Amino acid sequence: MTREREWFPRSDVPQIGQRLRDRREAVGLTQCELARQLGVGESTYVHWERGRLPGSVAEGMVRALEAALQVPQGWLLDHEVLPLPEPVLDAANAQASQRGCDGLPTRISRARCRELGPHARRLREELGLSVAEVTQACGVSRPTLLQWEGGAFPKTLTADRLRAWARALLLAPEQLLALPAPHPGVHDGRWRVVIEAETLEAAIHRVAQCLATRGRNLLRPGQPLDKRARRNADLLAHRYGIGSHRGPLVDVAVSYGMAATELRKTVARLITRSAQFAFEIPVLDVVVTAGGLSSATAIADDRVRDLLGPSLSMERAAAFAGEILSRRIAGADPRMGGGPRTAPR
Structure with missing residues (x-):
């Protein structure tokens, strides 16, 4: 048998x-x-x-x-x-x-590394990242990264090191090796950030976190925000009526021990910083198509309500689109959305 x-x-x-x-x-x-x-x-x-x-x-x-x-x-x-x-x-x-499972060479030759180093430095500068930020994200020392960016490698670069370096630059390894292409995530000097979320409310939270960290949370998405960044993200989200706090924005600031003047400067700085990013939010396009963000009766549409989220109003959604995305929503109240980027009142 x-x-x-x-x-x-x-x-x-x-x-x-x-x-x-x-x-x-x-x-x-x-x-x-x-x-x-x-x-x-x-x-x-x-x-x-x-x-x-x-x-x-x-x-x-x-x-x-x-x-x-x-x-x-x-x-x-x-x-x-x-x-x-x-x-x-x-x-x-x-x-x-x-080659490894993902098709990458197990080691990158020194000759290729000499070209790769200066190219990676240009990509880092396009993103506006410091040497310290990249070294922390890819797990090497500052002298090591500076050597790499100068094209000096004591040994050939392993595939694992290449993956970590690419990840720190918000790239796939094959994108880092694509000499001398510009960074695919940067257009006209702005980071292109796609925010995938089931509701616009959730998308606003993620945009707020991105602005509060100057986009650095994208480097290490699994790492929690520090106390200051978490506070600033909460303040910006509350500006659009969403979050765990209730009551006026100034009351939320007081709970963090902030004066009204500091609150205004902080929120205004985050709104101004949004000009450095090109946010793409697919759920917003669906909301606009489904409800127009302009009809008072659209909120009664269950689909639009589900897309907005449990706390976000149509008016606040329009305010977010205007202030953060510089996107005017046809028919929306001009006092709430589509206006210039200004400091909060």
Whole structure:
């Protein structure tokens, strides 16, 4: 009877892991490429090579491994060290050994790095980012980044370092390597930021956070805002009638220990800063199309109400569009939306 599973004795597991690694390297496959051929996750296969195999594996998986590694059937569990045929290195395997799962070279040559460094510096300057901000985002020291930007690399640049550098510049790795293209997220000197949200209220919150951090929250989206940025984002959102606070904006400022003068300067500074960004908010376009933001009866439309969010009014939505996006909404109250960028009263 054909067995359905192969059992791995615990004492043999380290030897099996080492055997897998040695033969994979001889065949010229990366861990990622072999995992893909087997239909398992890369992390799962990495565990196998490190000797963290399960107690048993499907017999078909063992046969697939042996076929991919170009070894005789039964080799993986054989206690004898048998001579193996020379591996056949085809073009696909040779290419896989030089590239990772995302198609990036595992290492970037020094010659390419000399061009890449100054290009990355220009991209950083287009975004208006400091050296310190990029070093923090990509996890390298200031001297290291300055060396990179000068095109000086003590060693070739690894794919992991390239990914981190690109992420710190709000790029995909292939975009960073696309010399000498300008930054795709900057147009006419302004950051292009797409705000995806189900409601306009949620979109306003995200815009407020972006302005409160000067866009730096985009570098590390998982990191919480600091106390000051969180306060400023709350104040700007409350200007449009949304947030956890109730009552006049000045009362919210008092709860933060701010004087009225400081409040006005803070909100005015955030509104002025919005000119540095080109916000694209798809849900706003849907709201405008569905309700026009101009008809008093449109709010009764359940769809428009759902798009706005639970707290946002039509008038406040128009005020946000005018002040932050410089977008006048036809038919909206000119005192609430579409006017010039001014300090709050």
